[in-house]
Amino acid sequence: MPTTQIPMSAVDRAWLRMDTPENPMMICGVLTLEHSIPMNRLKRTIEERFLRFNRFRQRVVDTGDKAYWQDDPLFDLDNHLHQIALPGKADKAELQKLASDMNSSALDFRRPLWQMHYIDNYEGGSALLVRIHHCIADGISLVRVMLSLTDKSPDPRPRKVVSSHPSKANEKSSIQKLLHSVVDSAQAATSQARLLVQSMREQPNYPIKLASTASGVALDLLKLGLAPFEPKTGLKEPLSGRKQVAWADPLDLAEVKACSKALGGTINDVLLCTVTGALQRHFAAHKEAIPDNGIRVAVPFNLRPLNQPIEILGNKFGLVLVTLPAEVLDPLMCFQQVQKNMNQLKQSYQAQVTYSLLDLFGRGPDILERRALELLSNKASAVLTNVPGPKEALYLAGSKVTQPMFWVPQSGNIGIGMSIFSYAGTVQFGITVDKAIHADPNAVMNYFRDSFKALSHAALAGRHKSK
Known part of the structure; x- marks a missing residue:
């Protein structure tokens, strides 16, 4: 008896069709853990909490003009969860190398589009590397799904086990x-x-x-359509499809809040200004002129209520184009311009417009979507995400999560993805860069920290002067 096929939504189908050899449409995450964890406990946690979403048991059936979700008749957790160990005294560089390789490799379309690697022998503890295709859900939803695997204490009370195989009584024809x-x-x-x-x-x-x-x-x-293409810089090069991943040592969230308070802005304004300063330092290091009108980044904008529990997966966000005033070298003036740009965006309908466009493209022929994607990706040099995370430390299968990082994919000819994620009083910053782009990801991580220090120093010095 053939398995029931569930039509894929137009928006999810749009993300499915964006998959290219240069830019696989995967959301990738790394959770570093304080200790090793028993594999059987990790499997049980995944079965009870992750696989309760039936989507993770379903594969994609793409007929060309339509796409469907279909239960994988051969589903086996062992096809998706792998245990490996890094060589020798593995450090951050080894884990970043592995994450880079995984970010560059496409998922197996014969099976449900996700994969996890449990990594033993990492800095005295372990790590979990996760890859999930964007057509399953948006980044904010998937981060929340991943965090649902965790607990607030190492030994929580047992949860009620949710059957991973729905009974026939609950299944709908x-x-x-x-x-x-x-x-x-x-x-x-x-x-x-x-x-x-x-x-x-x-x-x-x-x-x-x-x-x-x-x-x-x-x-x-109209503004989105008429926006000029990004100027030609070293950040816009023909892509190779090989990614380089790096992440910075976390910032202290209390220091970021103090900086935003001194400047009379938001934490988001401070972090966007910090990213801008990192790009300024990159251009200076490469002796490259900064474009007169700054650099534009595509920022996913959540359209799903954050206080609403994730019951149904899928993509529910739009993209907004944010101008980072990299040409404004003074940190305080740069911050004021970032704040102005963000205030203007908050009054716009750009996120809703791009979501509607994705819905439209997902219903039309491939050629329409390819051209629209090319048009939009020509108007940004990078994708930048900023996701609020939990305020307290979490535990996965009894082991403390010491540092979580997530990256969303880039689309079209965009070869840089930057991610900001707050967690337990810290701010994490990570980057993925296509190898064809002449940007050292670890150097950019250092620029990010230097940029924040410069902005924070200027902000606090300015506050003392005003007193």
């Missing part, structure tokens, strides 16, 4: 699913209509607001 989908759509449409009527009664000027919003969306779509 394809006809039932279709009916539910139709009902859900009808209910959503009815709800929207009711909301519209209610809003018009309560606010006589609501139609004017609605028209204003529509015109704002149209204007942002």
Whole structure:
């Protein structure tokens, strides 16, 4: 009896079709652990918490004009979880080398699109390297799924075991699913209509607001289309498909907060300004002129409520183009410009526009998506993510997570991905760079720290002067 096929959403299909030899569409993560952990306990944790999402048991069936999710009849956890050990007295460089290799290697499309490597013998402890295809879900959702494997203490109370094989009583036939989908759509449409009527009664000027919003969306779509291409720099080179991964020693979150408070801005403003300073140092080290209008990065913008539990996977985010004023060398003036750029973006509909575009491209022919992807990727030099993480230290299978890092993939001809992740009073910063781009990832990590120190020093010095 053939396995039921579930149609893939248009947005998820768009991310599936973005996969190229130069840029595999994978979200990659590394969790370094204080101690080694028993393999049987790790397997049990994955079975109970990770595989409760049936999507991780399903493979992709791509027929060309459509794509589906289908249960893998030969699913075996051992095909996805591998145990390896790094050679000798393995240090950070060895783990970064392995992460680089994994970031450069495509997943096996004959099986569900994820893989984990448990790495023994890493700096007296261990590490877990995770790769998941972007078509399964967006980065923010997958980070939360990965963190659901962890606990707040090394020996938590036993959780209720969730069966990884749903009973037939709970399974819905394809006809039932279709009916539910139709009902859900009808209910959503009815709800929207009711909301519209209610809003018009309560606010006589609501139609004017609605028209204003529509015109704002149209204007942002036009701006996105007319935005100039990124200037030719060493950050934009034909890609090789081989990645180099690195991460910095974490910053103290309290110091980042003190800096943002002194400057009257947000933590995000400080971190974006710090990234800008790192790029300035990169250009200076390579004796390369900084473009007059700065450097643009594509930043994923979450469209899913953060306080909502992850019950259904999938992609629910848009992309915004953020200009980093790398040409402004004074740290305080650079910060003011970053803050101004971000305030303008917060008033725009760019994230919703790009999400709608991905939905549209996912429904159309491949050639349409390829051209749109090429257009958008020509307008940014890097992808930059900033994901808020847990405030307290976590434990995986009894071992403390000492440093977590995650990277989202780059698309089209973008060859640089930068990731910021807050965790237990620290700020983690990581980068993945295509080998064809002349940028030393470890040097950029040092530039990031130097840039923050310069901004923090200027901010605190300025505050003392104002007193």
